[in-house]
Amino acid sequence: EAQVTQNPRYLITVTGKKLTVTCSQNMNHEYMSWYRQDPGLGLRQIYYSMNVEVTDKGDVPEGYKVSRKEKRNFPLILESPSPNQTSLYFCASSLSGARTEAFFGQGTRLTVV
């Protein structure tokens, strides 16, 4: 089954404790991206990757890092999480960037206390 898998689904952590949210897709898509969703603000893009070893900033990249060492995986790293990064995070992949439909993961609800 074609899917995008995020882990963990839920995470509560403390300020400053580094964490990684994993994302994996099994569709051989070149394009992957991360979004955060906050009430009243909709979905905002954090980072995206057009291909292996190619990443670029989205609208809200501050406080986040990503890497794309292999095609299927695109982890999101919070080096020093802060409470304002409490949000619902989504990973997505597509065959050809924004030209084609995006497939979304189930989401990761992160709370930073």
Next chain:
Amino acid sequence: SQQGEEDPQALSIQEGENATMNCSYKTSINNLQWYRQNSGRGLVHLILIRSNEREKHSGRLRVTLDTSKKSSSLLITASRAADTASYFCATALRHSGYSTLTFGKGTMLLVSP
């Protein structure tokens, strides 16, 4: 940055009625996509309409695109309780090199039995 803006923000109808949601955007696009999100879950792609298309159908969904007015509408016919969800439009912008899908804030649809 927000590109698409959905209207209305919320819509409440009875089962069997039609639901119409609108999306306006600001700059030239390659395509416009509609997604559905059930509460707190991942987004699911519904339909993609390219800038040279005016209308597209998929089951009970009908999407129109008017590039002169920079607007799109999503019509769900004969609504069901299971259609209750948030609906988002997303645009692929020319100036971003089609690298980014920019989402609106969504329309929350409630279909009552």
